[in-house]
Amino acid sequence: MIDQILEEIRRYETIIIHRHVRPDPDALGSQGGLASLIRDNFPGKRVYIVGEETEDLRFLVRMDEIADSAYAGALVIVCDTANQERVSDSRYSCGARIIKIDHHPLVDSYGEPQWVETSASSTSEMITSIYRNHPELVLTGQAARLLFAGIVGDTGRFQFSNVTEETFLSAAELMKKPFDRQKFFDTLYQRKLAVVRLNGYVLQHFTLTDEGVGFIKLPLDLIHSFHLQSSDASTLVNCFSTTEGLKAWVLFSEEEGLIRARIRSKGPEINQLAARYHGGGHPLASGATVYSWDEADGLIADLKVLCSRT
Ligand SMILES: [Mn+2]
Known part of the structure; x- marks a missing residue:
């Protein structure tokens, strides 16, 4: 080839x-x-x-x-x-x-x-x-x-x-x-001070469920309060990846009119799930897009099902 x-x-x-x-x-x-x-x-x-x-x-x-x-x-x-x-x-x-x-x-x-x-x-x-x-x-x-x-x-x-x-x-x-x-x-790996501060926020506020799903939701007004853009948040997807008991996780960051979901996993394959939410990628690292926080909750629920099977 x-x-x-x-x-x-x-x-x-x-x-x-x-x-x-x-x-x-x-x-x-x-x-x-x-x-x-x-x-x-x-x-x-x-x-x-x-x-x-x-x-x-x-x-x-x-x-x-x-x-x-x-x-x-x-x-x-x-x-x-x-x-x-x-x-x-x-x-x-x-x-x-x-x-x-x-x-x-x-x-x-x-x-x-x-x-x-x-x-x-x-x-x-x-x-x-x-x-x-x-x-x-x-x-x-x-x-x-x-x-x-x-x-x-x-x-x-x-x-x-x-x-x-x-x-x-x-x-x-x-x-x-x-x-x-x-x-x-x-x-x-150099980061803007504001991104480091937002990193602190994510560490303080992410949720870890009994199924081993981690997630954090970053609405646009919150991102703006750190004087950042939604794309700046993407670098934080792995910031709580070392948490004990975590199997798969997702960082939601809102943009104008949509919410980006960055999904990562340590085992359960998540690219099929990402494909159901307008995305795709690798088995352990995918991206998706949802259009409401309700839909984001749907993605989290699906991820919980996936993680409880493994
Ligand atoms: Mn590549």
Whole structure:
């Protein structure tokens, strides 16, 4: 599959790389890392990365602004995005061909070829494997930093169950390249004071049920009282994950007109449940959307049923 993808990359002059909306380090790391890998090994090709930026992760990589006309005859590669709805920048379908590179369970078939490896910790680990299979390729410190960021992000610093021997071998390979790892970690995990205060609120106020379900509801007015946006709350999803007796948990943060549910688990598989609430994701880490606090209570009730079975 890797050779097939390299072959396609060789065939196109313009390559535009997309990833999912509300990007995380793996989305940006796989997107930016792949772009670097192509630019550094196939000089002369036009390689662009597109999608909305988020303030917190701008330090990783910046996006390109391109005209619609750039898509004419272009190869589009979509990284880390299971379904087409979640692709950032709807122009992804305007190229000559789409390739999907992803590690989420296959929910939406798009692209040809589709390279999907659910056993990979991250899409960044998959991109790293291109280099590991072709050590003759140039991999710069900047590319290594992005791919390392993606692996670190999706594995919670190498502690989640998605970590395999391949994950460490990939990270070891990336660490051979020159980038400032300490500065990277310091910047990635630095938080605004207001977020640290909200973290304190969540720790004080989350509920733990007898079934082992943890949840916290963050209405918009509460988030605003901390001078934060709903998206700022997303970084707090794991802040009470070490609580004894916790099996699965959800952080609800309200936005204009909807409530985002970030669901995590230590055992019970929660992606089917997320799919019933307009979402999806991995067996132990998913996202969903509900449209009222009543619906949020429904999700919690379903999660309790799931947890009482295990
Ligand atoms: Mn990912």
